[in-house]
Amino acid sequence: MRRALRVVGEESSPDPDDALDPAAVLAAVAGGDLDAFGRLYDDLAPLVFGVARRVVRDPSRAEEVTQEVFTEMWRQAARFDPSRGSVRTWVLTIAHRRAVDTVRSTQASRAREEHAARREPTDVAGPEDAVVTASEHEGVRRCLDSLTPLQSQAVRLAYYQGFTYPEVAELLGRPLPTVKSRMRDGLIRLRDCLEVQDGA
Protein backbone atom coordinates (compact mmCIF):
# COMPACT_ATOMS: atom_id res chain seq x y z
CA MET A 1 0.00 0.00 0.00
CA ARG A 2 2.71 2.40 0.97
CA ARG A 3 4.52 1.60 -2.22
CA ALA A 4 1.32 2.06 -4.21
CA LEU A 5 0.77 5.48 -2.69
CA ARG A 6 4.29 6.53 -3.60
CA VAL A 7 3.75 5.44 -7.17
CA VAL A 8 0.61 7.55 -7.39
CA GLY A 9 2.60 10.54 -6.17
CA GLU A 10 5.40 9.91 -8.61
CA GLU A 11 3.03 9.55 -11.49
CA SER A 12 1.44 12.88 -10.85
CA SER A 13 4.85 14.54 -10.68
CA PRO A 14 8.07 13.22 -12.15
CA ASP A 15 10.00 14.77 -9.28
CA PRO A 16 8.76 13.67 -5.85
CA ASP A 17 10.72 16.52 -4.26
CA ASP A 18 8.72 19.04 -6.21
CA ALA A 19 7.11 21.15 -3.51
CA LEU A 20 4.40 22.14 -5.93
CA ASP A 21 2.90 18.67 -5.84
CA PRO A 22 1.75 18.16 -2.26
CA ALA A 23 0.54 14.62 -2.98
CA ALA A 24 4.07 13.60 -3.95
CA VAL A 25 5.52 15.36 -0.93
CA LEU A 26 2.98 13.64 1.30
CA ALA A 27 3.95 10.29 -0.18
CA ALA A 28 7.51 11.01 0.90
CA VAL A 29 6.22 11.99 4.35
CA ALA A 30 4.43 8.64 4.51
CA GLY A 31 7.84 7.04 4.11
CA GLY A 32 9.15 8.92 7.14
CA ASP A 33 10.82 11.83 5.30
CA LEU A 34 11.04 14.67 7.83
CA ASP A 35 12.38 17.17 5.29
CA ALA A 36 9.33 16.58 3.13
CA PHE A 37 7.18 17.03 6.21
CA GLY A 38 8.90 20.37 6.84
CA ARG A 39 8.08 21.47 3.28
CA LEU A 40 4.43 20.57 3.78
CA TYR A 41 4.45 22.47 7.05
CA ASP A 42 5.84 25.58 5.37
CA ASP A 43 3.22 25.28 2.68
CA LEU A 44 0.18 24.65 4.83
CA ALA A 45 0.87 25.99 8.33
CA PRO A 46 -0.50 29.51 7.64
CA LEU A 47 -3.81 27.99 6.52
CA VAL A 48 -4.05 25.57 9.42
CA PHE A 49 -3.00 28.17 11.97
CA GLY A 50 -5.34 30.75 10.42
CA VAL A 51 -8.33 28.45 10.76
CA ALA A 52 -7.39 27.45 14.30
CA ARG A 53 -6.79 31.05 15.30
CA ARG A 54 -10.11 32.17 13.89
CA VAL A 55 -12.14 29.38 15.49
CA VAL A 56 -10.44 28.94 18.89
CA ARG A 57 -9.25 32.58 19.04
CA ASP A 58 -6.69 32.15 21.81
CA PRO A 59 -3.26 32.22 20.05
CA SER A 60 -1.55 29.66 22.25
CA ARG A 61 -4.44 27.23 21.92
CA ALA A 62 -4.43 27.84 18.18
CA GLU A 63 -0.78 26.82 18.20
CA GLU A 64 -1.67 23.63 20.07
CA VAL A 65 -4.36 22.80 17.54
CA THR A 66 -1.92 23.45 14.69
CA GLN A 67 0.64 21.18 16.29
CA GLU A 68 -1.97 18.42 16.79
CA VAL A 69 -3.13 18.69 13.19
CA PHE A 70 0.40 18.37 11.80
CA THR A 71 1.21 15.49 14.14
CA GLU A 72 -1.93 13.76 12.90
CA MET A 73 -0.91 14.44 9.33
CA TRP A 74 2.49 12.88 10.03
CA ARG A 75 0.88 9.82 11.64
CA GLN A 76 -1.75 9.30 8.97
CA ALA A 77 0.23 10.27 5.87
CA ALA A 78 0.14 6.71 4.54
CA ARG A 79 -3.65 6.72 4.76
CA PHE A 80 -4.21 9.77 2.59
CA ASP A 81 -6.32 8.84 -0.42
CA PRO A 82 -5.57 11.16 -3.37
CA SER A 83 -8.74 10.04 -5.13
CA ARG A 84 -10.83 11.72 -2.43
CA GLY A 85 -9.39 15.22 -2.77
CA SER A 86 -6.27 17.33 -2.45
CA VAL A 87 -3.78 17.29 0.40
CA ARG A 88 -4.76 20.83 1.28
CA THR A 89 -8.44 19.91 1.53
CA TRP A 90 -7.58 16.86 3.62
CA VAL A 91 -5.49 18.84 6.09
CA LEU A 92 -7.95 21.70 6.33
CA THR A 93 -10.80 19.26 6.94
CA ILE A 94 -8.84 17.83 9.86
CA ALA A 95 -7.85 21.31 11.05
CA HIS A 96 -11.33 22.79 11.07
CA ARG A 97 -12.82 19.80 12.80
CA ARG A 98 -10.12 19.79 15.42
CA ALA A 99 -10.50 23.52 16.02
CA VAL A 100 -14.26 23.25 16.37
CA ASP A 101 -14.02 20.25 18.69
CA THR A 102 -11.50 22.11 20.83
CA VAL A 103 -13.65 25.16 21.18
CA ARG A 104 -16.79 23.13 21.91
CA SER A 105 -15.16 21.03 24.57
CA THR A 106 -13.79 23.95 26.54
CA GLN A 107 -16.01 26.91 25.96
CA ALA A 108 -19.56 27.27 27.18
CA SER A 109 -21.83 28.06 24.29
CA ARG A 110 -23.26 31.00 26.20
CA ALA A 111 -19.88 32.69 26.37
CA ARG A 112 -19.31 32.11 22.68
CA GLU A 113 -22.65 33.58 21.83
CA GLU A 114 -21.83 36.74 23.73
CA HIS A 115 -18.48 36.84 22.08
CA ALA A 116 -20.02 36.52 18.64
CA ALA A 117 -22.64 39.13 19.40
CA ARG A 118 -19.84 41.61 19.98
CA ARG A 119 -18.13 40.64 16.81
CA GLU A 120 -18.94 41.45 13.23
CA PRO A 121 -19.50 37.96 11.87
CA THR A 122 -18.73 38.76 8.28
CA ASP A 123 -15.34 40.36 8.70
CA VAL A 124 -12.63 38.68 6.74
CA ALA A 125 -8.90 39.03 7.24
CA GLY A 126 -6.53 39.64 4.37
CA PRO A 127 -4.37 36.93 2.87
CA GLU A 128 -0.84 36.41 4.06
CA ASP A 129 2.17 34.96 2.37
CA ALA A 130 1.96 33.12 -0.85
CA VAL A 131 -0.04 30.15 0.48
CA VAL A 132 -3.08 31.53 -1.17
CA THR A 133 -2.30 33.67 -4.16
CA ALA A 134 -3.93 37.06 -4.32
CA SER A 135 -6.06 35.99 -7.27
CA GLU A 136 -7.17 32.84 -5.50
CA HIS A 137 -8.06 34.85 -2.43
CA GLU A 138 -9.98 37.34 -4.54
CA GLY A 139 -11.71 34.49 -6.35
CA VAL A 140 -13.00 32.93 -3.15
CA ARG A 141 -14.06 36.32 -1.88
CA ARG A 142 -15.93 37.06 -5.09
CA CYS A 143 -17.68 33.72 -4.88
CA LEU A 144 -18.56 34.30 -1.24
CA ASP A 145 -20.04 37.61 -2.31
CA SER A 146 -22.19 35.78 -4.83
CA LEU A 147 -24.01 33.94 -2.04
CA THR A 148 -27.27 35.33 -0.73
CA PRO A 149 -26.80 37.25 2.54
CA LEU A 150 -28.41 34.43 4.50
CA GLN A 151 -26.29 31.73 2.83
CA SER A 152 -23.17 33.76 3.45
CA GLN A 153 -23.95 34.48 7.10
CA ALA A 154 -24.90 30.87 7.86
CA VAL A 155 -21.73 29.53 6.23
CA ARG A 156 -19.46 32.12 7.88
CA LEU A 157 -20.93 31.77 11.35
CA ALA A 158 -20.48 28.03 11.24
CA TYR A 159 -17.06 27.95 9.61
CA TYR A 160 -15.30 30.92 11.13
CA GLN A 161 -16.98 31.00 14.54
CA GLY A 162 -17.53 27.31 15.07
CA PHE A 163 -21.21 27.61 15.95
CA THR A 164 -23.57 24.66 15.76
CA TYR A 165 -26.39 25.12 13.29
CA PRO A 166 -28.99 25.52 16.07
CA GLU A 167 -26.80 28.33 17.45
CA VAL A 168 -26.58 29.84 13.98
CA ALA A 169 -30.37 29.60 13.64
CA GLU A 170 -30.82 31.40 16.92
CA LEU A 171 -28.32 34.11 16.06
CA LEU A 172 -29.97 34.72 12.70
CA GLY A 173 -33.50 34.33 14.04
CA ARG A 174 -34.35 31.76 11.35
CA PRO A 175 -35.92 28.30 11.60
CA LEU A 176 -33.57 25.31 11.80
CA PRO A 177 -34.57 23.77 8.44
CA THR A 178 -33.92 27.10 6.70
CA VAL A 179 -30.45 27.38 8.19
CA LYS A 180 -29.58 23.77 7.31
CA SER A 181 -30.68 24.36 3.73
CA ARG A 182 -28.82 27.64 3.38
CA MET A 183 -25.61 25.99 4.60
CA ARG A 184 -25.95 23.27 1.99
CA ASP A 185 -27.03 25.40 -0.95
CA GLY A 186 -24.51 28.06 0.07
CA LEU A 187 -21.67 25.56 -0.19
CA ILE A 188 -23.06 24.24 -3.47
CA ARG A 189 -23.14 27.74 -4.91
CA LEU A 190 -19.61 28.39 -3.63
CA ARG A 191 -18.38 25.19 -5.25
CA ASP A 192 -20.05 25.93 -8.56
CA CYS A 193 -18.75 29.49 -8.59
CA LEU A 194 -15.18 28.35 -7.85
CA GLU A 195 -15.38 25.71 -10.58
CA VAL A 196 -16.47 28.27 -13.14
CA GLN A 197 -13.63 30.57 -12.10
CA ASP A 198 -11.03 27.83 -12.26
CA GLY A 199 -12.28 26.86 -15.68
CA ALA A 200 -12.19 30.44 -16.92
Added chain:
Amino acid sequence: MAPDVHGLVGAYLLNSLEDEERAEVEAHLAACPDCREEVDSLRSATASLAGQVAETPPASLRARVMRTASETPQLPPAVAAGRPRRRRIAGVIAAVAALVVGVGVTVGVVVGDDDPPAMTAAEVMSAPDARMHKEETSDGELMVAMSNEMRMVAVDTADLDRPAGMTYQVWWHTEAGMESAGVLDEEMSVAVPVEDGDLMVTMEPMGGSDEPSANVIFQMPAESL
Protein backbone atom coordinates in the same frame (compact mmCIF):
# COMPACT_ATOMS: atom_id res chain seq x y z
CA MET B 1 -31.94 5.67 6.24
CA ALA B 2 -32.97 8.98 7.66
CA PRO B 3 -33.99 11.14 4.68
CA ASP B 4 -33.03 14.22 6.68
CA VAL B 5 -29.38 13.25 6.47
CA HIS B 6 -29.13 14.70 2.95
CA GLY B 7 -30.29 18.07 4.21
CA LEU B 8 -27.56 18.02 6.86
CA VAL B 9 -24.67 17.75 4.42
CA GLY B 10 -23.85 21.48 4.56
CA ALA B 11 -23.98 21.63 8.34
CA TYR B 12 -21.89 18.46 8.45
CA LEU B 13 -19.16 19.90 6.23
CA LEU B 14 -19.08 23.08 8.29
CA ASN B 15 -18.70 20.99 11.46
CA SER B 16 -21.79 22.59 12.88
CA LEU B 17 -23.59 19.39 13.88
CA GLU B 18 -23.78 18.15 17.44
CA ASP B 19 -21.89 14.89 18.03
CA GLU B 20 -24.95 12.67 17.79
CA GLU B 21 -26.13 14.03 14.44
CA ARG B 22 -22.59 13.98 13.11
CA ALA B 23 -22.36 10.28 13.93
CA GLU B 24 -25.70 9.65 12.18
CA VAL B 25 -24.53 11.46 9.07
CA GLU B 26 -21.24 9.58 9.04
CA ALA B 27 -22.97 6.24 9.42
CA HIS B 28 -25.25 7.17 6.53
CA LEU B 29 -22.37 8.35 4.35
CA ALA B 30 -20.54 5.10 4.93
CA ALA B 31 -23.44 3.27 3.32
CA CYS B 32 -24.36 5.79 0.61
CA PRO B 33 -21.81 6.32 -2.21
CA ASP B 34 -23.90 9.07 -3.85
CA CYS B 35 -24.00 11.06 -0.64
CA ARG B 36 -20.28 10.55 -0.21
CA GLU B 37 -19.72 11.90 -3.68
CA GLU B 38 -21.71 15.03 -2.90
CA VAL B 39 -19.80 15.55 0.35
CA ASP B 40 -16.43 15.02 -1.35
CA SER B 41 -17.38 17.45 -4.11
CA LEU B 42 -18.11 20.14 -1.53
CA ARG B 43 -15.09 19.58 0.70
CA SER B 44 -12.71 21.62 -1.39
CA ALA B 45 -15.13 24.58 -1.52
CA THR B 46 -15.50 24.34 2.25
CA ALA B 47 -11.72 24.22 2.72
CA SER B 48 -11.29 27.24 0.44
CA LEU B 49 -12.86 29.31 3.22
CA ALA B 50 -9.59 28.86 5.14
CA GLY B 51 -7.69 30.94 2.60
CA GLN B 52 -9.57 34.02 3.73
CA VAL B 53 -8.10 33.85 7.21
CA ALA B 54 -4.55 32.60 6.57
CA GLU B 55 -2.13 33.78 9.21
CA THR B 56 1.57 33.09 9.70
CA PRO B 57 2.16 31.09 12.90
CA PRO B 58 5.00 32.05 15.26
CA ALA B 59 8.34 30.76 13.97
CA SER B 60 8.89 28.76 17.18
CA LEU B 61 5.96 26.50 16.32
CA ARG B 62 7.78 24.91 13.39
CA ALA B 63 10.54 23.50 15.57
CA ARG B 64 8.00 22.06 18.02
CA VAL B 65 5.98 20.44 15.24
CA MET B 66 9.10 18.94 13.68
CA ARG B 67 10.37 17.61 17.00
CA THR B 68 7.02 16.03 17.85
CA ALA B 69 6.84 14.38 14.43
CA SER B 70 10.34 12.97 14.80
CA GLU B 71 9.20 11.29 18.04
CA THR B 72 5.83 10.05 16.76
CA PRO B 73 5.45 6.65 15.08
CA GLN B 74 3.55 6.65 11.78
CA LEU B 75 0.53 4.49 11.04
CA PRO B 76 0.72 1.85 8.33
CA PRO B 77 -1.55 2.30 5.30
CA ALA B 78 -5.19 1.39 5.87
CA VAL B 79 -5.27 -2.37 5.71
CA ALA B 80 -8.78 -2.83 4.41
CA ALA B 81 -8.80 0.14 2.05
CA GLY B 82 -9.92 -0.38 -1.48
CA ARG B 83 -11.30 -3.87 -1.19
CA PRO B 84 -14.99 -4.73 -1.31
CA ARG B 85 -16.42 -4.86 2.16
CA ARG B 86 -19.21 -6.79 3.65
CA ARG B 87 -21.63 -4.51 5.31
CA ARG B 88 -21.15 -5.20 8.92
CA ILE B 89 -20.18 -3.10 11.84
CA ALA B 90 -16.45 -3.28 11.43
CA GLY B 91 -16.86 -2.45 7.76
CA VAL B 92 -18.97 0.57 8.51
CA ILE B 93 -16.51 1.78 11.09
CA ALA B 94 -13.61 1.37 8.69
CA ALA B 95 -15.54 3.24 6.01
CA VAL B 96 -16.38 6.03 8.40
CA ALA B 97 -12.76 6.32 9.41
CA ALA B 98 -11.66 6.52 5.79
CA LEU B 99 -14.41 9.01 5.14
CA VAL B 100 -13.86 11.48 7.88
CA VAL B 101 -10.12 11.60 7.59
CA GLY B 102 -10.60 12.98 11.04
CA VAL B 103 -8.17 13.40 13.84
CA GLY B 104 -7.38 10.25 15.75
CA VAL B 105 -9.53 7.90 13.74
CA THR B 106 -8.81 4.22 13.72
CA VAL B 107 -9.27 2.14 10.64
CA GLY B 108 -10.88 -1.15 11.48
CA VAL B 109 -9.83 -4.30 9.77
CA VAL B 110 -12.64 -6.19 8.18
CA VAL B 111 -12.64 -9.89 8.69
CA GLY B 112 -14.72 -12.45 6.88
CA ASP B 113 -14.20 -15.65 4.93
CA ASP B 114 -14.71 -13.99 1.55
CA ASP B 115 -12.79 -10.89 2.48
CA PRO B 116 -9.46 -11.86 4.00
CA PRO B 117 -7.50 -9.05 5.65
CA ALA B 118 -4.38 -7.93 3.82
CA MET B 119 -2.24 -9.17 6.68
CA THR B 120 -3.26 -12.17 8.71
CA ALA B 121 -2.88 -12.68 12.41
CA ALA B 122 -0.61 -15.61 11.62
CA GLU B 123 1.78 -13.36 9.72
CA VAL B 124 2.00 -10.96 12.64
CA MET B 125 2.42 -13.78 15.15
CA SER B 126 5.19 -15.29 13.06
CA ALA B 127 7.08 -12.01 12.69
CA PRO B 128 10.63 -12.33 14.01
CA ASP B 129 10.06 -9.59 16.56
CA ALA B 130 6.54 -10.65 17.63
CA ARG B 131 5.93 -10.62 21.37
CA MET B 132 3.24 -12.99 22.58
CA HIS B 133 0.86 -12.50 25.45
CA LYS B 134 -1.32 -15.35 26.67
CA GLU B 135 -4.24 -14.40 28.80
CA GLU B 136 -5.95 -17.13 30.81
CA THR B 137 -9.64 -16.38 31.18
CA SER B 138 -12.60 -18.34 32.50
CA ASP B 139 -13.55 -18.93 28.83
CA GLY B 140 -10.15 -20.23 27.76
CA GLU B 141 -6.93 -18.71 26.49
CA LEU B 142 -6.60 -15.51 24.47
CA MET B 143 -3.45 -14.85 22.48
CA VAL B 144 -2.26 -11.38 21.58
CA ALA B 145 0.94 -10.73 19.64
CA MET B 146 2.55 -7.49 18.67
CA SER B 147 5.13 -6.87 15.97
CA ASN B 148 6.85 -3.57 16.47
CA GLU B 149 8.41 -3.79 13.04
CA MET B 150 5.08 -4.30 11.29
CA ARG B 151 3.31 -1.94 13.67
CA MET B 152 0.58 -4.58 13.86
CA VAL B 153 -1.14 -6.47 16.64
CA ALA B 154 -2.68 -9.91 16.21
CA VAL B 155 -5.55 -11.13 18.36
CA ASP B 156 -6.38 -14.84 18.32
CA THR B 157 -9.54 -16.13 20.01
CA ALA B 158 -9.39 -19.70 18.69
CA ASP B 159 -8.91 -21.12 22.18
CA LEU B 160 -11.71 -19.08 23.73
CA ASP B 161 -15.18 -20.53 24.20
CA ARG B 162 -17.99 -18.69 22.49
CA PRO B 163 -21.32 -18.66 24.28
CA ALA B 164 -24.22 -18.84 21.80
CA GLY B 165 -24.94 -15.54 20.09
CA MET B 166 -21.74 -13.96 21.35
CA THR B 167 -18.60 -12.79 19.57
CA TYR B 168 -15.32 -11.08 20.41
CA GLN B 169 -14.51 -7.53 19.47
CA VAL B 170 -11.17 -5.70 19.40
CA TRP B 171 -10.93 -2.04 20.38
CA TRP B 172 -8.43 0.74 20.62
CA HIS B 173 -8.97 3.14 23.48
CA THR B 174 -7.03 6.24 22.44
CA GLU B 175 -7.08 9.90 23.34
CA ALA B 176 -9.69 10.33 20.64
CA GLY B 177 -12.01 7.86 22.36
CA MET B 178 -13.07 4.26 21.91
CA GLU B 179 -12.82 2.82 18.40
CA SER B 180 -13.68 -0.64 17.22
CA ALA B 181 -10.78 -2.30 15.42
CA GLY B 182 -12.67 -5.38 14.32
CA VAL B 183 -15.41 -7.87 15.16
CA LEU B 184 -14.50 -11.55 15.15
CA ASP B 185 -17.85 -12.86 13.94
CA GLU B 186 -16.59 -15.53 11.60
CA GLU B 187 -12.85 -15.43 11.87
CA MET B 188 -11.09 -16.52 15.01
CA SER B 189 -8.24 -14.06 14.64
CA VAL B 190 -7.53 -10.61 13.31
CA ALA B 191 -4.55 -8.34 12.66
CA VAL B 192 -4.95 -4.65 13.41
CA PRO B 193 -2.61 -1.67 13.02
CA VAL B 194 -1.08 -0.42 16.26
CA GLU B 195 -2.59 2.72 17.70
CA ASP B 196 -1.38 4.98 20.45
CA GLY B 197 -3.60 3.76 23.25
CA ASP B 198 -4.96 0.71 25.03
CA LEU B 199 -5.80 -2.46 23.12
CA MET B 200 -8.96 -4.08 24.45
CA VAL B 201 -10.77 -7.30 23.67
CA THR B 202 -14.35 -7.69 24.87
CA MET B 203 -17.16 -10.19 24.50
CA GLU B 204 -20.11 -8.73 22.60
CA PRO B 205 -23.35 -9.91 21.03
CA MET B 206 -22.96 -11.25 17.46
CA GLY B 207 -22.42 -8.39 15.00
CA GLY B 208 -20.43 -6.39 17.52
CA SER B 209 -21.33 -3.31 19.51
CA ASP B 210 -20.87 0.45 19.18
CA GLU B 211 -19.44 0.63 22.69
CA PRO B 212 -17.53 -2.09 24.53
CA SER B 213 -19.44 -4.12 27.10
CA ALA B 214 -18.21 -4.54 30.65
CA ASN B 215 -17.04 -8.03 29.70
CA VAL B 216 -13.40 -7.10 29.13
CA ILE B 217 -11.20 -10.12 28.34
CA PHE B 218 -7.99 -8.23 27.78
CA GLN B 219 -6.66 -4.71 28.13
CA MET B 220 -3.10 -3.45 27.74
CA PRO B 221 -1.44 -0.20 26.57
CA ALA B 222 0.23 -0.57 23.16
CA GLU B 223 3.64 0.28 24.59
CA SER B 224 3.43 -2.68 26.98
CA LEU B 225 2.37 -5.16 24.32
